[in-house]
Amino acid sequence: MAVCLVGAALCAPARAQSVRGQSTLAFTVAETTDFEVEGAPQVTISGLDSWTESADGAASYSLVTNKGTPKDITISLDQAPPPGLAFEAYVEAPASNGRGATSAGWTALDTDEQVVVQNVQKVNDSGVPISYRARASAETAPDTYVLTVNYTISAAN
Numbered sequence: 001m002a003v004c005l006v007g008a009a010l011c012a013p014a015r016a017q018s019v020r021g022q023s024t025l026a027f028t029v030a031e032t033t034d035f036e037v038e039g040a041p042q043v044t045i046s047g048l049d050s051w052t053e054s055a056d057g058a059a060s061y062s063l064v065t066n067k068g069t070p071k072d073i074t075i076s077l078d079q080a081p082p083p084g085l086a087f088e089a090y091v092e093a094p095a096s097n098g099r100g101a102t103s104a105g106w107t108a109l110d111t112d113e114q115v116v117v118q119n120v121q122k123v124n125d126s127g128v129p130i131s132y133r134a135r136a137s138a139e140t141a142p143d144t145y146v147l148t149v150n151y152t153i154s155a156a157n
Helices: 002-011
Strands: 033-039 059-065 071-077 085-091 114-120 123-136 149-155
Touching: 033 149, 059 071, 059 149, 071 085, 085 114
Parallel strands: none
Antiparallel strands: 033 059, 059 123, 071 114, 071 149, 085 123
């Protein structure tokens, strides 16, 4: 009989202890904005007083932001264009979850910041098109000009 009792004790199933308290997992998602302009567009002006555009797809931007507060994309040049040269940009508004983001359309560029897209909120887009165009008048000297375009994303005005 003693053998059977020992055998029964060895054959009894093991029981796990149950968790009697609750576990809480706390986490935070950090606010983030990532803005990147891509491409190396060029505009070759072949005639006077007519607009010449950059090639389709020559420039674009990617924007990811999870901030709910509206943002504006502004643009400016590193230096004033030479006399007689007009330079403009068209920056499309992001499409996904744009929540009313709008493009300002063709915008004349100079050293002063200009809003080109306004009211951007919670976006995850890439390959958003940017187009440039230029027009030369008779007072523009024939030359190769290199202008740097500066982009900024900041709180909406």
